[in-house]
Amino acid sequence: MTAISLGSLLYEGKAKRVYATDQADLVAVEYKDDATAFNALKKAQLAGKGELNCQISARLFELLERDGIPTHYLGMPQANWMHVRPVRIVPVEVVIRNTAFGSLCKQMPIEPGTPLDPPLLDLYYKDDAFGDPLLTDARLERLGLLSADQRQQLERLALAVNTSLRRFFAAIQLQLVDFKIELGFTGSGDLVVADEISPDTCRLWDLQVADAQDRILDKDRFRQDLGGVVEAYGEVLKRVQGACPNPRLGK
Numbered sequence: 001m002t003a004i005s006l007g008s009l010l011y012e013g014k015a016k017r018v019y020a021t022d023q024a025d026l027v028a029v030e031y032k033d034d035a036t037a038f039n040a041l042k043k044a045q046l047a048g049k050g051e052l053n054c055q056i057s058a059r060l061f062e063l064l065e066r067d068g069i070p071t072h073y074l075g076m077p078q079a080n081w082m083h084v085r086p087v088r089i090v091p092v093e094v095v096i097r098n099t100a101f102g103s104l105c106k107q108m109p110i111e112p113g114t115p116l117d118p119p120l121l122d123l124y125y126k127d128d129a130f131g132d133p134l135l136t137d138a139r140l141e142r143l144g145l146l147s148a149d150q151r152q153q154l155e156r157l158a159l160a161v162n163t164s165l166r167r168f169f170a171a172i173q174l175q176l177v178d179f180k181i182e183l184g185f186t187g188s189g190d191l192v193v194a195d196e197i198s199p200d201t202c203r204l205w206d207l208q209v210a211d212a213q214d215r216i217l218d219k220d221r222f223r224q225d226l227g228g229v230v231e232a233y234g235e236v237l238k239r240v241q242g243a244c245p246n247p248r249l250g251k
């Protein structure tokens, strides 16, 4: 870390630890090597994964900021550490799908690989104890998590993230199949993109590879026991590095 001193552990999730620091407007996020899937029923340690996800995520946050999309990101002081603004995470996972795959094809009669235009936006209630269920409008309203205005803002931001990421990934020969983001409110009440954006949270297919398994460069390699998870994430970082601004160091 730089001049910032770490304080107490505020939160430990499946892939990251969040620490307070000696600065009230900054928290430090440590990306871990733990890999989990299927609501943590499947677990492994993948050496190097935390660093790769942090490196990829930092550059994608740089890209979003450059495109005028507000995020919690402040910089990357070390390979697997990120500085971010403290936010109150909205317990809603926003999934945008450009191509049908994964849970969508298990729940609806849509062939995997079907293009979705316009993209499909799904909201899930972020709570492992309930298995992150799909939200309906009525359930979201019942939970009272967001006002109508805030929901509109959240969806607008998520769609802007999709436009930005999709264009960026296409230019480095990666198909952005779908992704999940989380958003949070800053102390001053602004809604910003938070959490991480990495091959753990995005489905990315190599446009230069035709084989349906070999082209997978994301967490599905872990979910489906395809092997080469860290190598795939490394390939994503290599391409992202070549096309994205270098991450700022943080405070």
Ligand code: UDP
Residues within 6 Å of the ligand: 093, 095, 101, 102, 103, 104, 132, 178, 179, 180, 200, 201, 202, 203, 219
């Ligand atoms: N996703 C995620 N965290 C979750 C659930 C989904 O990052 O808790 C991502 C997932 O990697 C994929 C997208 O959201 O890029 C859509 O996932 P889907 O709903 O298809 O669920 P899955 O098939 O992964 O169970």
